[in-house]
Amino acid sequence: MTTYPMTRLRRTRATAWSRAMHREVLVTPADLIWPLFVTEGDGVEDPILSLPGVSRWSVDGIVARAKEAVALGIPCLALFPNTQPDRRSEDGKEALNPDNLMCRAIKAIKDACGDDIGVLTDVALDPYTSHGQDGLIDEQGYVLNDQTVEMLVGQSLNQAAAGADIIAPSDMMDGRIGAIREALEGAGHINVQIMSYAAKYASAFYGPFRDAVGSRGLLKGNKKTYQMDPGNAEEALREVEMDLAEGADSVMVKPGLPYLDIACRVKETFGVPVFAYQVSGEYAMIEAAVAAGAADRDAMVLETLVSFKRAGCSGVLTYHAAHAARLMSK
Ligand SMILES: NCc1[nH]cc(CCC(=O)O)c1CC(=O)O
Numbered sequence: 001m002t003t004y005p006m007t008r009l010r011r012t013r014a015t016a017w018s019r020a021m022h023r024e025v026l027v028t029p030a031d032l033i034w035p036l037f038v039t040e041g042d043g044v045e046d047p048i049l050s051l052p053g054v055s056r057w058s059v060d061g062i063v064a065r066a067k068e069a070v071a072l073g074i075p076c077l078a079l080f081p082n083t084q085p086d087r088r089s090e091d092g093k094e095a096l097n098p099d100n101l102m103c104r105a106i107k108a109i110k111d112a113c114g115d116d117i118g119v120l121t122d123v124a125l126d127p128y129t130s131h132g133q134d135g136l137i138d139e140q141g142y143v144l145n146d147q148t149v150e151m152l153v154g155q156s157l158n159q160a161a162a163g164a165d166i167i168a169p170s171d172m173m174d175g176r177i178g179a180i181r182e183a184l185e186g187a188g189h190i191n192v193q194i195m196s197y198a199a200k201y202a203s204a205f206y207g208p209f210r211d212a213v214g215s216r217g218l219l220k221g222n223k224k225t226y227q228m229d230p231g232n233a234e235e236a237l238r239e240v241e242m243d244l245a246e247g248a249d250s251v252m253v254k255p256g257l258p259y260l261d262i263a264c265r266v267k268e269t270f271g272v273p274v275f276a277y278q279v280s281g282e283y284a285m286i287e288a289a290v291a292a293g294a295a296d297r298d299a300m301v302l303e304t305l306v307s308f309k310r311a312g313c314s315g316v317l318t319y320h321a322a323h324a325a326r327l328m329s330k
């Protein structure tokens, strides 16, 4: 091994052109998936207080965001509905309604943009249940696995029929990937992808999201009987292995930055497309630091995004997607 002064690692860092030439990993707009919240109405922009800079949009606004994303080179949107309280129920059956808010948003985007952009749809019952859990519950409030999977299959078929390109189950029930894949094949949706939220942790970073979809005030207790324990990494590999065996096209690790080790290990172990979700609490943390004068937003956004690429991710779901894409094209 050559050492100093023959080797000076600072040599290649001395100029901007050389730093650019030696950079190992780049992040581009094509690496971004933009999560958007849909609300009822027309011409509505409803700011989410715990996610400063992020709004819920009515379907017309969602279409405008989709066109903006196409112009910015963002390849995919992730949609989440804020379901009206009177459409929420114990069993979340609004998820199966072919005319629900989600389906109307999917159709409107596909009508306006076609295959210029992908639409990824979240599969889980929490935006539709009156109790805020991701699945059906028993009298004790325990989330029932197999009964929930049946609902999720129906929800997935509903979204696929509306035009969803990627089904993204975020519920953490066992066996749902296989059940959904089989149902999609049976219904002729052979090219509808599944991006599994395979390693999703019971995290303190989801608070603002639950505000955004209107489930925070409804949720009693927590999601620890189905989402993963933050202390577990080996278990994440088993989760991923099972979802791949059941037919997932890609897998997600969530949250993002606190779980970069998981993303990295999943990539190294399986070599499949891995995505990370830089979740609402991570976004809020950056924005709070900026508001406190403690951080430079642009630098922090770009640094965190490139770290996901360095860890081996194919892409990142981030609420900063549009801002980041604008920075990258400068
Ligand atoms: N199935 C629900 C779902 N899908 C995406 C998120 C969180 C995303 C974020 O915090 O940005 C959650 C929240 C939860 O599990 O309670």
Ligand SMILES: [Mg+2]
Residues within 6 Å of the ligand: 172, 173, 174, 175, 198, 239, 242, 243
């Ligand atoms: Mg699983």
